[in-house]
Amino acid sequence: MRRAVKRLFLPAAAVLAAAGVCAVAPAATAGAGPAPAACAQPSDPDFGPNTRVFDPGMPAESIQSQLDADFAAQKDTLVDQMADGRVAHLFKPGQYAVHDNVGFYTSVHGLGQNPGDVVINGDITVDAFNESDGGVALQNFWRSTENLAVNPSAGATRWAVSQAAPFRRMDIRGDLQLYPASYGYSSGGYIADSKVSGKTASVSQQQWYTRDSAYGSWEGGVWNMVFSGTSGAPANTFPNPPETTLATTPVSRDVPYLYVDGGGAWRVFLPDLRTNASGPSWAGGSTPGSSLPISQFYVATPGASAGDVNAALSSGCNVLFTPGIYHLDQTLRVTNPNTVVMGLGYATLVPDGGITAMEVSDVDGVRLKGLLFDAGTTNSASLLTVGEQGSGADHAQNPTTVQDVFFRVGGSIAGHATNSLVVNSDDVVIDHTWAWRADHGNAGTWGWTEATGDTGVVVNGDDVLATGLFVEHYQKYQVIWNGERGRTIFFQNEMPYDVPDQGAWNAPNGVTGYAAYKVADGVSAHEAWGLGSYCFFNVNPSVRAEHAFEVPDNGGVRLHSLLTVSLNYKGTITHVVNGVGGTTPDGTVPVNVVSYP
Structure with a gap:
C-alpha cells in the first residue's frame, strides 16, 4: 500500500550508517574491505582503448595533439552524431595549458577530489563548430565536462550545447557563455554543482536549468530558464523575463566521480545526500561524502559481455x-x-x-x-x-x-x-x-x-x-x-x-x-x-x-x-x-x- 505521509530525512551520517557505509571526511576513505574476486582491479586499471589519461608531466603539445585528433574524429554533425565513436579525457591533478574542443560522445573529467585540483589554463569548450550547422548549436548533444577548474584563455568559457550535455562540478574563473559565437540558437541545457566567478550569459539559449551552483551574475533568457539552489540567479519573474527561481533544491546528491588520491590510487567518490541544498557541494573546500577503491569495481571495456557484467553485479561489485x-x-x-x-x-x-x-x-x-x-x-x-x-x-x-x-x-x-x-x-x-x-x-x-x-x-x-x-x-x-x-x-x-x-x-x-x-x-x-x-x-x-x-x-x-x-x-x-x-x-x-x- 502506498504511504500517505512523507518521511523525515536523516542527516547524511545516519544515511550512510543505515547503508552500512562509514561517513568520512572527504580526504578519508570508506568501504575499503576486500573486493570480490570478480571485480578486483590492478592499481592502474585498464580503462579501455577509448580513454585518454593525461598527466601534468606530459608535454603540452602531446596532450594537445591527442585532444585535436579526438575532436577531428568526432566533431561533424552530419557524420559523427550517430556514429560509434566514444571517448573520455581524464586529467590527473595538476595544471594544463590546453584547449579541448569537446565533440560528440566525449566526456572530460578532472581526476582531483575537488574541482580546483585540476586546472585548465586554456579552454574546455563547445561551439557551433561545423559549417553544416549554419552557426546554430541545436544538435550539440551527447558531450560533458566535470570536476575541473578553468582559467579561460580569453576570459570566458563557451559551452554552447543542447540536450544531454551536462556541465558538473566546474569552477569557471571568468565568464561563461552558453551560446554560439555566431549568436545562433541552441536548445540546452544543464549545470549542477558549479561556480562561475563572472557573468553567465544565455543569450540565444531557449531553455536552461541550473541546480546547486553559484553565479557571479546571470544574463538572458528566451523561453524557460529555471534555477534551484543557485546564488547569483535572477529573481523569480516568469514570464517576463522567463525566469523561475527556487531558493533551494529539495533533495540532491551529486554524481559519483572517478578520482586519483594523494597516493596515486584510483577511487570513486560518493557525495552525500543533501536536503534543501543551495550552492556547490564543494563550496566549503571539499564535498562531504565517502569513497570506494577501484578494486571494488568491475571495469568493463568494449567486448565485455552482459554475462560478465551480471556475474560481477551478483557477486557484489560496482x-x-x-x-x-x-x-x-x-x-x-x-x-x-x-x-x-x-x-x-x-x-x-x-x-x-x-x-x-x-x-x-x-x-x-x-x-x-x-x-x-x-x-x-x-x-x-x-x-x-x-x-x-x-x-x-x-x-x-x-x-x-x-x-x-x-x-x-x-x-x-x-x-x-x-x-x-x-x-x-x-x-x-x-x-x-x-x-x-x-x-x-x-x-x-x-x-x-x-x-x-x-x-x-x-x-x-x-x-x-x-x-x-x-x-x-x-x-x-x-x-x-x-x-x-x-x-x-x-x-x-x-x-x-x-x-x-x-x-x-x-x-x-x-x-x-x-x-x-x-x-x-x-x-x-x-x-x-x-x-x-x-x-x-x-x-x-x-x-x-x-x-x-x-x-x-x-x-x-x-x-x-x-x-x-x-x-x-x-x-x-x-x-x-x-x-x-x-x-x-x-x-x-x-x-x-x-x-x-
Missing part, C-alpha cells in the same frame, strides 16, 4: 563502463543496495532481442550515472526499470539516483521500445535525463514506423523528484506520472514531429492529441516548476494537441511557470494545461501560464 558500445543479450540486473553503475565517454547499452537493458531492484542507494541506453531493433518493453512493479519500500534516507542517464529510440539504429524509463521505486531522484525518440539520424532509422516508442518516462513510485527532465518526440504521452507527491523542477519537451494525421494521434480518453506531461487522474498531490512543451508537426501541420499538460483538478496538483510554443507555426496546441491558456500563435511566440490552478 561497475564502471569505459567508452564503447555494449550489446546486451541478457538484462543487466542490479540487485544489491548501494551499487554504483557509471559510464565514461557515453558508454552505450543496446538491448538485443527485445529485452530490457537494465533492471534495478527495489533496494536502497543505487547510483546510476553517465550511461546512454540505445533501443535495439526488436521492441523492448522498457530500456531501464527502477524497482519491481508494485514496489513500496521507503528509500527516503538513501534514495536511488539516476543522473546523466540518457535514452535514445532510433537515430543511430532503427530502435523500438514501448517505454524508455520506468520508475517503480519510491523516493528516486532523476537528476538530468534526456529521453529522445529520434526526429533525425541515419537513413532508415527514424520515422513514425521506423523508430517506435510510446512514452519516454513513466513514474509509478511515490515521492519521486525529477530535476532537469528532458523528454522528446514519443508517440503517445511523453511523461506519465502515476505516483503520489511527485515533483519536477524543469521540464523540456517537444511533441512528435512526424505524426502522419490526427487519427493516428488521439488519446484514449477522448482528448485530441496526447498531452506531453500527464499526471494520472487518481493522483492527489503533485507539484512542478518551469515546464515547457513545443509542437512542430512538420509532416502534417493540421495536427493539433488539445493541451500540453493534463492534470487532475483537485487542489493538490499544482504547476508553476508553464508555456507552450508552436515552432515555425507547424501545428497548434490549443491550451497550455487542461482548458487554461490560449492557442499557440504564429511567430514562434510562447503562451504562458504563471500558475495552475
